[in-house]
Amino acid sequence: MIFRQITQADSELYLNLIHDAYQSVEQMGIHFAAATADLDTIKKHIDSNGVYAVQKSGKVMSTLSIRFPWGNNPGPYGLPHxxxxxxxxxxxxxxxxxxxxxxxxxxxxxxxxxxxxxxLGTAESHPWLIKVYKQHGYREIGQANLGHGHTTIYLEKVLDQGRYEDWQKRNKK
Known part of the structure; x- marks a missing residue:
């Protein structure tokens, strides 16, 4: 297996994988922006975020993006999302x-x-994602109605407790 960053050269492959993967979520009536992204949106997404993949035998199996607080689509809590x-x-x-x-x-x-x-965030109505994220160390920290037909549940995972405590002290308002 190879882990790597997705580049503009992967745009069409990435678009197809995203659409295929999100089709079942759309069928549940859950609407995520990724599900309807066009090629231009995909290219902008790759330019603005860290987009990573795992591939096996030359085929991309899974992808994951990191949105940055300083980017054009920051997460809601001042942390990468x-x-x-x-x-x-x-x-x-x-x-x-x-x-x-x-x-x-x-x-x-x-x-x-x-x-x-x-x-990270996911739809409250998704039948299993919240449970899976919690099993991997994430905890609920908030929710919002972003106008996509569902409530988004936000979850957080502390990666380094000392750095987290320092970050919290610096970010108290």
Whole structure:
């Protein structure tokens, strides 16, 4: 397996994977922006975010993006925010998403960016995602109605307790 960053050269491949992966979520009546992204949106997303993939035998199996607080679509809590998490539906349940998330957390968020914590959001009505994120160390920290037909539940994972405590002290208003 290879873990790598998605580039503009991967735009069409990334678009197809995102659409395929989010099709089942759309069928549940849950509308995420990634599900209807066009090629121009995909290219802007790659330019503005850290987009990572795991591939096996030359095929991208799963992708995950990091939105940055200083970017054009920051997360709601002043921390990097994970999103556009997608796994090829033909390989759903094979652990590629879990492996990618663990690699991104360890190699990018902790070792490279030295983050105190990270956030993500998902639809309250999704039948299993909140439970899965909680099993991987995330905890609920808030919710919002963003006008997409569902309530978004925000979750946070502390990656380094000491850095997190320091970050909290600096960010008290």
């Amino acid at each position: 994970l999103g556009w998490f997608a796994t090829d539906p033909e390989h759903k349940g094979e652990g590629f998403g879990r492996l990618l998330m663990e690699w991104v957390e360890r190699s990018i968020l902790i070792e490279q960016l030295k983050l105190p914590a990270v956030t």
